[in-house]
Amino acid sequence: MREEMDAGLEPTVPVWAVFGDLMAGMLGAFVLILVCVLGMQFELATKLEAEVKQRQVEAQRRMALEQALAGPLATGRVTLSNGRIGINGSVLFAFNSAELQPEGRQLLRSLTAPLAAYLQARDEILMVSGFTDDRQVRGGNRQFADNWELSAQRALTVTRTLIEEGMPSASLFAAAFGSEQAVASNADADGRARNRRVEIAPTPRRSDGSLKSRE
Structure with missing residues (x-):
C-alpha cells in the first residue's frame, strides 16, 4: 500500500537545490556587472592618463618656447x-x-x-x-x-x-x-x-x- 502511494507522487526538488541555482545566477550577474564596471574604469583611467600626458607635453612646449623667446618677450x-x-x-x-x-x-x-x-x-x-x-x-x-x-x-x-x-x-x-x-x-x-x-x-x-x- 505504501509503495502504491509513493508511486503516485511526483518527486519534489529539494529547496537547497533551488536556492543554489538562484545564488549561482545572482553571482554570475554580479560578476558580469563587475567586469563591465572594471572595464569602464580602465577605459576612463586610460583616457585620463592620455589627457594628462597631452597636457604635460603642451606645458613643456610652452615652457620651451618661453625660454627660446625670453629676450623678445622681455622687451614687451x-x-x-x-x-x-x-x-x-x-x-x-x-x-x-x-x-x-x-x-x-x-x-x-x-x-x-x-x-x-x-x-x-x-x-x-x-x-x-x-x-x-x-x-x-x-x-x-x-x-x-x-x-x-x-x-x-x-x-x-x-x-x-x-x-x-x-x-x-x-x-x-x-x-x-x-x-x-x-x-x-x-x-x-x-x-x-x-x-x-x-x-x-x-x-x-x-x-x-x-x-x-x-x-
Whole structure:
C-alpha cells in the first residue's frame, strides 16, 4: 500500500537545490556587472592618463618656447599666449600697408634664431597668420581689394622676411584670416589696434611631413 502511494507522487526538488541555482545566477550577474564596471574604469583611467600626458607635453612646449623667446618677450614687443606668438600690427606695418617697417624687421630678425633652434629641436613648423580689424580697406590706397587680401599679404611679408633672415623655407607657411577671429572688440580704437596683428604659431608636423592637427 505504501509503495502504491509513493508511486503516485511526483518527486519534489529539494529547496537547497533551488536556492543554489538562484545564488549561482545572482553571482554570475554580479560578476558580469563587475567586469563591465572594471572595464569602464580602465577605459576612463586610460583616457585620463592620455589627457594628462597631452597636457604635460603642451606645458613643456610652452615652457620651451618661453625660454627660446625670453629676450623678445622681455622687451614687451611680442606676447605669448597658448603657444601663439603675437605681434601688434603697428609694430610691423603702417596702417593699411603690407610694407614692413624698420622696427618690424629688427623684431623679426631677433625672433629668427631662437625660433629656428626651437623648430629644429622639436621638428615643428611655423604658421604665420595675418589678421585685421573689421574696417574695410578704403581711401586712396586701393592696393588691396579687402581685408582678406591685406592680411594675406602681411602674413606673406613676415614669412618672406623670416626666410631672408635665415629661417628654412620648409619650416613655415602663411595663412590669412582677415577680420575673423578677433581678440578684442572692434568698437573702439584700442580693440581694433589689438586685432590688427600677426601671429606666429609652432605646429607639430606629422612623420610624413604634413601638418598634424592639434585637437
